[in-house]
Amino acid sequence: MGASDRISSKRTSVEIKKAIITAAGANQRTLPLQTLVDRDGTTKTALAVIIEEALQAGIEEIALIIQPGDESVFRAAAGRHAGRLQFIEQTQRLGYGHAVWCAREFVGGKPALLMVGDHVYLSRTAKGCAQQLVEIASAENCIVSAVQPTHESKLPYYGAIGGRLVTGRQHLYEVDAVLEKPTPTVAEQRVIVPGLRSGHYLCFFGMHVLTPGVFNMLDELVALYGNKGGVHLTPALAKSIRSERYLALEIEGRRYDIGLKYGLLTAQLALALSGGDRDEVLTGMVDLLANR
Numbered sequence: 001m002g003a004s005d006r007i008s009s010k011r012t013s014v015e016i017k018k019a020i021i022t023a024a025g026a027n028q029r030t031l032p033l034q035t036l037v038d039r040d041g042t043t044k045t046a047l048a049v050i051i052e053e054a055l056q057a058g059i060e061e062i063a064l065i066i067q068p069g070d071e072s073v074f075r076a077a078a079g080r081h082a083g084r085l086q087f088i089e090q091t092q093r094l095g096y097g098h099a100v101w102c103a104r105e106f107v108g109g110k111p112a113l114l115m116v117g118d119h120v121y122l123s124r125t126a127k128g129c130a131q132q133l134v135e136i137a138s139a140e141n142c143i144v145s146a147v148q149p150t151h152e153s154k155l156p157y158y159g160a161i162g163g164r165l166v167t168g169r170q171h172l173y174e175v176d177a178v179l180e181k182p183t184p185t186v187a188e189q190r191v192i193v194p195g196l197r198s199g200h201y202l203c204f205f206g207m208h209v210l211t212p213g214v215f216n217m218l219d220e221l222v223a224l225y226g227n228k229g230g231v232h233l234t235p236a237l238a239k240s241i242r243s244e245r246y247l248a249l250e251i252e253g254r255r256y257d258i259g260l261k262y263g264l265l266t267a268q269l270a271l272a273l274s275g276g277d278r279d280e281v282l283t284g285m286v287d288l289l290a291n292r
Contacts, residue, residue, distance in 0.1 A: 014141050016111050016134050016209060019059040020103045021050060023074065023117030024067045024090040031258050032117040033077045036268055039122075039275030045077040046120060046258060046267075051084070053121050057130035059113060063088050063106040065099045094222075095231035100210070101218040109212045111137065119206035120267040122274060123253035130207060132251055136172065137209035142245035143237070145175070146205035148255060149196055152184040157257065158203035159234050161248050162191035171250035173202065175241060180234035202248060205255045208237075213244050 023032050032047035044052075054062055063086045066074055071087045078085055086106060090099045100114060113134055121129040129146065137144040147161060162177035179191050184199075193202050217236035225231050240246055256267035272281040 011139065011141050013138050014111055016113055016138050017058065017060045018107055018110060019054040019057075019062045019113040019115060019130075020065065020100060020106070021047075021054070021062060021115050021117050022065045022096065022099050023047070023070075024065045024093075024099050025096070025118075026093065028116075028118045028259060029067055029070060031264075033073065034258060034264055036120070036264075036271060039271045041275060041277055045079070046264075047074065047077045047117065048079050048081060049120055050115055050117060051078060051081045053128050053130045054113060054115060055081070055084075056128040057113065057134040059130075059134075060084070061086065061106075063103045064117075065090055065102055092227065094225070094227065094229045097218055097221060097233040097236055098229075098231035100233055101215065101222055101231065104215050104218070107210075107212075107215065111141075111209055111211050113137075114208045114210055116206045118257060118259040120256045120258060120271070121206070121251075121253060122256065122270050123251075125252050127252075129205070129251045129253040129255075132253075133207055133209060133249055136247070136249050140245070140247060142247060143209065143211050143214060143240055144247045144249055145208045145237070146251045147173070147202040147248045148205045148251060149200045150203035152187065152199045152201060154203065155184060155187055155201065156181055157260070160187055160191040160201045160203045161193070163193060163202075163248060165195065166247070171252070173248040173250070175246040175248050178234055178238040178241070178246075180232060202250065205251050206257070208233075211240075211244065214240055 034046050038044050062084050065088050068089045075082045088102050090102050123129045133146045159180045161175045163173040163175040166172045177191050187201050217239045221231045258264045258267050
């Protein structure tokens with residue numbers, strides 16, 4: 001039986017009720033604290049927007065990975081959602097995979113949604129981006145990474161996957177390769193996805209559903225590297241391909257990396273243009289351009 005046949009077979013669904021949000025990176029820790037006006041016209045921190053994305057997906061408990069001493073400021077930024085958070089300190093900067101590994105006891109051997117604290121997600125459908133991902137991961141009971149077609153000029157910022165469409169499914173791919181921030185030359189050789197526009201690759205969206213098996217792989221990497229650092233998530237995902245199913249879902253929506261140059265501005269404009277104040281925002285933009 002081929003891999004695509006296995007994917008289409010009947011499976012036992014699982015509940016995904018826990019999420020991890022990472023916010024401990026040296027260049028990331030202040031970004032979730034930035035203020036945005038959400039599409040409903042309410043002023044919120046980016047952290048609150050991300051938490052609400054998770055809650056819409058049915059998540060009940062959230063672990064926030066932070067640097068030591070940051071709990072009070074993140075608790076304040078979470079506002080009315082602070083009671084849902086469990087704060088976990090990454091006491092040593094040993095890599096992004098290590099930050100995720102710090103939540104191993106929190107997830108307790110269950111699948112969990114992983115989100116990054118420096119992305120804002122905007123769906124094109126009534127279902128949020130995280131909800132789209134969680135529903136597929138729950139039904140398929142395996143690792144699922146959210147992805148987005150991305151121009152090769154953005155490869156220095158994202159991991160990328162190679163694979164092929166699952167037979168009979170739209171936007172769902174069976175993953176056979178994962179690379180972290182490949183060059184265009186390497187990407188065109190190793191993370192090929194038939195059917196994408198030339199010069200585009202399926203790059204990470206900033207959210208995954210991780211299985212207990214991924215945490216086992218992270219255990220191995222932490223044991224291997226010890227205090228040397230360099231524990232990353234992508235190698236754990238790549239190793240997982242050998243032992244369990246790994247799918248990628250092309251999300252109907254966009255991710256906005258607020259850590260990029262003008263990233264916060266771009267995210268704010270996207271939120272504003274998708275909300276009830278769209279006409280007012282467009283009028284303001286036209287006036288701004290006309291008076292340059």
